[in-house]
Amino acid sequence: MSYDDVEIEDMEWSEELQAYTFPCPCGDLFQITRDDLRLGEDVARCPSCSLYITVIYSAEDFAGGTGKQSLEPSKQQPVAVA
Template sequence: MAVTHDEVEMEDFQYDEDSETHFYPCPCGDIFPITKEDQFMRGETVAAPSASKELVKC
């Protein structure tokens, strides 16, 4: 399995002030959002990843 990734600087992201979210377009056509951690985690419980599950590829 080949792993391909790019390092992206925060300056390359677009920023939406209303949602306080940074967005970056993926070459596959998807968009990666990055939000403030307190907004992302508010009221959520995240389980640790299972070693038997495959990560989602873009």
């Protein structure tokens, strides 16, 4: 049984870890990657303890491409038009 059910929108994207993260009671972070989500995985594990959470998300948002764009910071730069 998981520690909690967490919506993907409540998790944060970590560029450093290349994973969605959520605070764990032990002080570390639950982690799940985009690849895990594309494969249908819904369990984010804490690397420091035995706890894990169930991630609630829509599999269609992660099928194929690079993941749901609205869940990631934009990498586009503004362009000035003269």
